[in-house]
Amino acid sequence: MxxxxxxxxxxxxxxxxxxxxxxxxxxxxxxxxxxxxxxYTDKHVKQIIDSLENELKALKNKFAEGSTEKITEFKFKS
Missing domain, CATH: 1.20.5 (Single alpha-helices involved in coiled-coils or other helix-helix interfaces)
Structure with a gap:
């Protein structure tokens, strides 16, 4: 092979x-x-979804452009 x-x-x-x-x-x-x-509040939900969507965008960019940006931790913002 x-x-x-x-x-x-x-x-x-x-x-x-x-x-x-x-x-x-x-x-x-x-x-x-x-x-x-x-x-939970709507603010909690928005932060979770925003974080997941941002990481999905970064993933798409990696396959498209070879970007290396990494965010490996999620924390709620006050």
Whole structure:
């Protein structure tokens, strides 16, 4: 097998695992919407969604342009 094919197989294997992990984590975040278990404000929701949308934009840019910007922590703003 040539090197290009091996790299593609490695990409596919790792991407499937990582994307599946993110989808599961997003579903867990979605569970936070249950008002029977949690109290939150619209401000909390906006900050969570804004943070996730910003990271998705950064991900799109990485594949489009090769950007390396990383934000690895989320904190609520006062």
């Amino acid at each position: 040539n090197e290009k094919k091996e790299k593609m197989m490695k990409f596919e294997r790792i991407a499937e695992k990582r994307v599946s992990d993110v989808l599961k984590k997003m579903q867990l975040i979605g569970n936070l919407a249950n008002k029977n278990n949690y109290e």
